[in-house]
Amino acid sequence: MLNLVWLFLILGGIAVAACNGRIDLVTETIFSAANDGVRVCLELIGLMTLWMGMLEVARQAGLIRLLARLVRPLTVLLFPDIPPQHPAMGSIIMNICANILGLGNAATPFGLKAMQELQKLNPRPDTASNSMCTFLALNTSCIVLIPATIIGVRVATGSANATEIVAPTIFATGFSMVFVMVADIIWRTYLQGRRRRPPQC
């Protein structure tokens, strides 16, 4: 799937550029974009090191385990394959909380930590487990209470009421979260079940 999207983006882009006479621009862009990718990663190194360090402190203090225990009822429903009180759940909760508060740069390290924990439970390391798919769906559809960045943009452009978009954003993200979680549960229980439950976890 991702192979196809990737091919489509690059080959489609080059084909259109050829028709538009922008082929020189493509050459230039390919190299600058490759550098951009590395630059973003380099900027991420500091953040990742900081938050993974903080998370390790929180884990050793028992905070992650506590969080995992607090959301047990939800875990059973959304992540039936994660054993109770597994540290993966704690990291997932931290990631979701960061997303809800609009703390984008803290959300990524928490999320990557959660993926590492989920990978420990994954019987087939090169294939996404059900829990991973659920987690990513939850992560991308997650309800947002404070769209901090866009409020900043609106303030900067002189909006008369910069925060009027907060309620619609909460509605739209809440809707997509419920919708996607229901879709995921339907997928897991009905569509996938027909093929004799392939990969567990």
Next chain:
Amino acid sequence: MLALLLGAVSRWAIPALICLFLLLGWLRRVPVYEAFIQGGAEGFMTAIRIIPYLVAMFVAIKVFRVSGAMELLAHACSPVLRLFGVPAEVLPLAIMRPLSGSSALGLATELIKTYGPDSFVGRLASVMQGSTDTTFFVLTVYFGSVGVRRFRHAVVLGLLADLSGLCASVWICNHLFR
């Protein structure tokens, strides 16, 4: 009032979180410094591991955008979407949003500047930007960091999240701001 409150929450969230972690660690007699170093080393390695995934994604997205292919796609979709109350101006944003966070934010900022933050397009762009996520960035980076190559239904679920977020944004904005 609400703006002040929300602003305060996002200003205080990070320092408060760090205080909570460290205080709790100290009270539970965790060797906080050693624990931080141990976790930090792991974070460093993770950041290095995702470089190829990011480069692959950045190159594809940039080529698609500068070639004019994105405008073409937006143009092709616009008559259908206008039926559902989606102005043609926000289409590039809708297409870009799952692919790249920084390009989408750039597009949203441009729209808000051009049409004004309190216009319909400005408001819709704001809600859309807040309501969807950079699905492909998240997929490649998250799966890349643990070496998962087959994404299974995560791609469909992620795109479904964006699509439902978009539809909900359009619906609520048409109801509130039209």
